[in-house]
Amino acid sequence: MHIVYPAVISALLFAVGVYGVLARRNAILVLMAVELMLNAVNLNLVAFDVWWRDRLHGGQVLTLFTIVIAAAEVGLGLAIILLVYRNRKVVDVDALRTLREDAVPGEGDPAAEAAEAVEAGL
Amino acid sequence: MTGQDVAxxxxxxxxxxxxVLCVTTRQIVHAALWLVVAFGGLAGSYLVLTAEFVAWVQVLIYVGAVVxxxxxxxMLTRAPIGRNDGLDSENRWVALVVAVATAALLVTTVVLGFGGAHKDVKPGGGSAxxxxxxxxxxxVLPFEVASVLxxxxxxxxxVLSRTDIGAKDGD
Known part of the structure; x- marks a missing residue:
């Protein structure tokens, strides 16, 4: 078996996940892309574990731990997204701007800033 | 290229x-279903790599639970079912450039490092x-720590999903 095939597949899958995290707007789709990145890492771990014939099976056991952590991460992430949806009625990461720095005066949209100020006052 | 490599x-x-279809589709439910395809392909890869137990855990946890x-x-966020052009943000071209750069960097490194490496793989190393x-x-210690996590x-x-134990009014 050539180790380069699983390694290249895993690298490409990680890049796909990077694109998804950066390009998606819906928070649940961002979570899905994060899952893709975690799975790319898992494939690398399993491939190199099998490749080195690790007697302690470190790579495969670490893969199991990664799956456990990913499950916990999805559970907590969805709880946070549902909380955001309950408070804001929106899950678009572009629309959650209350933590950003103030815009340069004169550049922003005054109506949107006023709406945000009202929202932040809640 | 052996049969294992081809598979x-x-x-x-x-x-x-x-x-790719999961991160580019315009229908949000289809993204979840394409994610099942991606996870299934990865589970098959684990099987080919003789890691049976990890493959079945992948099917159970990812395809069964996470999706x-x-x-x-x-459904709970009342996402728009059907075609929706607002799922991607405007900076998707920047994201594409970053992703292509990441892929180029990682693939170059991996190919330069392990380009010709070849070794036979024997079954049995990934059994339960x-x-x-x-x-x-x-x-066993990381295992216990994972249970605490x-x-x-x-x-x-x-705590996050209950509404009756949050901060009191006026806090």
Whole structure:
């Protein structure tokens, strides 16, 4: 078996996940892309574990731990997204701007800033 | 290129195609379903790599639990079902450039490092027997820590989703 095939597949899958995290707007789709990145890492771990014939099976056991952590991460992430949806009625990461720095005066949209100020006052 | 390599590349193409369609589709439910395809392809890759136990755990946890959880999230946030052009943000071209740069960097590194490396793989290294004795002998402390982590995540999710134990009015 050539180790380069699983390694290249895993690298490409990680890049796909990077694109998804950066390009998606819906928070649940961002979570899905994060899952893709975690799975790319898992494939690398399993491939190199099998490749080195690790007697302690470190790579495969670490893969199991990664799956456990990913499950916990999805559970907590969805709880946070549902909380955001309950408070804001929106899950678009572009629309959650209350933590950003103030815009340069004169550049922003005054109506949107006023709406945000009202929202932040809640 | 042996039969194992061919099977691995084909399953990798399935996983990659599912991943690409998952991050580019315009229908949010289809994204979750393409994610199932990607996870299934990866589970097949684990099987080809002789890691049977990890493959079945992948099917059980990811395809069985995580995707169902994501579908629940899609429904509970009342995501628009059907075609929706607003799922991608405007900076998707920047994201594409970053992703292509990441892929180029990683693939170049991997190919330069392991380009011609070849070794035969024997079955049996990934059975539940071998992995179980490893987990409960060498890796038993991380295993226990993982259980505490799951408990913490469970408590955290409950605290986040209950409305009657939040901050009081005026805080």
């Amino acid at each position: 691995l590349v084909l399953l990798g193409v399935v996983a990659l195609g599912g991943g 169902v959880l994501l579908l629940f999230g899609i 027997d071998a992995l179980g004795s490893s987990v409960f002998r060498t890796w 799951l408990l913490a995540a469970l408590v955290g999710a409950i």
